[in-house]
Amino acid sequence: MKIGFSTLACPEWSWTDIYSMAKDFKFDGIEIRGLGNEIFSVKAQPFTEAQLPNTIDKLKSLGLEIPCLSSGACLKYREKYQEAEDEIKAYAQLASKLGASYIRILADLEPAPGGDVDDEYIVEVLKKLVPIAEEYNVTLLVETNGVYSDTARLAKVLDGVKSRKVAALWDMHHPYRYNNEAPETTVANLGEYIKYIQVKDSIMHADGTVEYRIMGTGDIPVKAMIEALDTINYNGYISLEWVKRWARDLSDAGIVIPQFAEYMAPYKKAHKHSLQTNMRGDGQYPWPKERILNYTFPDILDRICEQFPNQYAFRYTELDYTRTYPEFRDDVDNFARSLLAMGVKKGDHVAIWATNVPQWYITFWATTKIGAVLVTMNTEYRIHEAEYLLRQSDTMTLVMIDGIKNINYVDIIKELCPELENCEPGKLESARLPYLKNVITVDSENKGCFTWEQAMELSKNVPYSEVERVRKTIDIHDVANMQYTSGTTGFPKGVMLTHYNVVN
Structure with a gap:
């Protein structure tokens, strides 16, 4: 299990502050959802053509990666499809240069189920996006948002697309909170479609309003969710998603992000051997040479x-x-x-x-x-x-x-x-x-x-x-x-x- 956090949590931080925090608190990666005032990450200063090589070198030197670029593209609006496609393609181009595996996309915009979404149309447009994903070797992840917090419904959509380049981003919060899904049900529904995970904590008040909480102080059953993931041997990312407005008394990312790292520490998998650099210095391999391996x-x-x-x-x-x-x-x-x-x-x-x-x-x-x-x-x-x-x-x-x-x-x-x-x-x-x-x-x-x-x-x-x-x-x-x-x-x-x- 790897841990990361979304840059959505720290819009006022510099890029240096962000990667320093990730390194200091032993995060594995950083999910990019805008930087500073630039929500369209492709235009953010560290990812411009001039600065990108330096960004890649810095991340490599710190042992950090960017596993996922979270776009704001939403596919439910037919009249905005071309705009969404253009955004996704721009992110795919950046992901290819960064070595990022995933691009988050939305098929429904609201967290909770609300307006109607045409599943057949979503399947159709996802199929249209597959060539972009294949060209840039990235996987498009449909988030469990809105009507797709019903993960059985999302699974049917993904089955309809029939492409290994389209999968699911499990926002742990939404199916449990808004669709009353048990963790075991979500994992059974989506199975290997789950490629990346976002998490946040909350409680539900009697009047139906949701109050977001710092990790571990709400009632989202994160432990049960991770146990459910163990049944499919999930070893990817769990990334903290946090927005300042969610808890004004705890708005500082400098509190929320380190606390998440501490909360997740028991779930992180530690490898006995870190990556080994080859003699030429241009590649890596997982195990020391001439070492007997006790692995299946x-x-x-x-x-x-x-x-x-x-x-x-x-x-x-x-x-x-x-x-x-x-x-x-x-x-x-x-x-x-x-x-x-x-x-x-x-x-x-x-x-x-x-x-x-x-x-x-x-x-x-x-x-x-x-x-x-x-x-x-x-x-x-x-x-x-x-x-x-x-x-x-x-x-x-x-x-x-x-x-x-x-x-x-x-x-x-x-x-x-x-x-x-x-x-x-x-x-x-x-x-x-x-x-x-x-x-x-x-x-x-x-x-x-x-x-x-x-x-x-x-x-x-x-x-x-x-x-x-x-x-x-x-x-x-x-x-x-x-x-x-x-x-x-x-x-x-x-x-x-x-x-x-x-x-x-």
């Missing part, structure tokens, strides 16, 4: 996502697969949910029969997330070799491409399992391969098999919290991968490799 594969991926959220994991242009590390993890998590939906349990064996395609990596990392074992199959296998491996390894689920060169994997699996012709996907009862239940074909649609897309759709049947529940039972010495020897002196033998083996 999911632990490794989480750390990389946390430290390098904007770095690409894949730019696979031939297959139209470009992902940052967090976006790749989202794919991994979704396929992990799909495997659980198919009945794959911890310790079960999942075989991958494919060349260098994205689904290979997604399958590998998804199995490690739920404690299953990836069985790697030689791409040159013929029918007798494939049959031996699948039977000897007790493979339950097979993910495969159509084939390579003159080897047709689909024909091979149909010959091994003629029962596929008359069975539903996921219900294979094979005489020759009795353990095999699920076959997933990446390239084509075949009887008795899930396509990759159909398999991914199954993820909707399993909450992400179930993935995390299983993940917490994984030990570094659990088997993660089974690799078969070449078999030059007999039948191939399965070598069992643990998380500890392969990570190190």
Whole structure:
């Protein structure tokens, strides 16, 4: 968990005062919502073309980042759409230069539900904004504001957009205060859509008015909210949002911001090893070299996502697969949910029969997330070799491409399992391969098999919290991968490799 604060809290402070406060009180980052009298941050002095390099260097030297730029763009007003788009594009350009991951946008302006908002129109305009987000490698975050403090409604909108570049900003206050949502409900509704969090505290008076309070002195159940986030392994930002007018007797940001840092200290995750700088001084890595790591594969991926959220994991242009590390993890998590939906349990064996395609990596990392074992199959296998491996390894689920060169994997699996012709996907009862239940074909649609897309759709049947529940039972010495020897002196033998083996 990382902590930050919005510059909305300190409009009278200089930029030097702001980053000094963040450094002194061990904040991880600063959310930018205007500076001084300039609410449009793009025009603020530290972010002008002349000063931007100095700003970036200063933040880097202090170990601070700008994770989110909060725009004032609101999408509900049709007549102001072009104005909103122009603002969002300007913020996206700045975010790209700063290395900021997120841009906050509003789909409804008021904190509490009020006037009507056309969900279909919001979906339409968000889709129009996706190319901007993709061009500048940022994610647009729709805040849980107004009618979208009903997070089930917001989730439907995000489902309609179908883009990894549009997600949710959970303002912890609004769904609880204005929609009576329990923290568990919000997290269940939004799940992995939650990429960034804002927080503030308050009480509700008998007359229905809200009185904002310094953190921990109101009745917003922050502890329960963080516990709910633990079920989805959220390790992003919680950022304080504060406005002077909310509490005139405590208007000074010099009181409110340090108090928030102290309040959140028990929830911050401290890493044993800080980032290491390479010998050239032009890059960083998370762990000292020649150091044994007691981490599982999911632990490794989480750390990389946390430290390098904007770095690409894949730019696979031939297959139209470009992902940052967090976006790749989202794919991994979704396929992990799909495997659980198919009945794959911890310790079960999942075989991958494919060349260098994205689904290979997604399958590998998804199995490690739920404690299953990836069985790697030689791409040159013929029918007798494939049959031996699948039977000897007790493979339950097979993910495969159509084939390579003159080897047709689909024909091979149909010959091994003629029962596929008359069975539903996921219900294979094979005489020759009795353990095999699920076959997933990446390239084509075949009887008795899930396509990759159909398999991914199954993820909707399993909450992400179930993935995390299983993940917490994984030990570094659990088997993660089974690799078969070449078999030059007999039948191939399965070598069992643990998380500890392969990570190190």
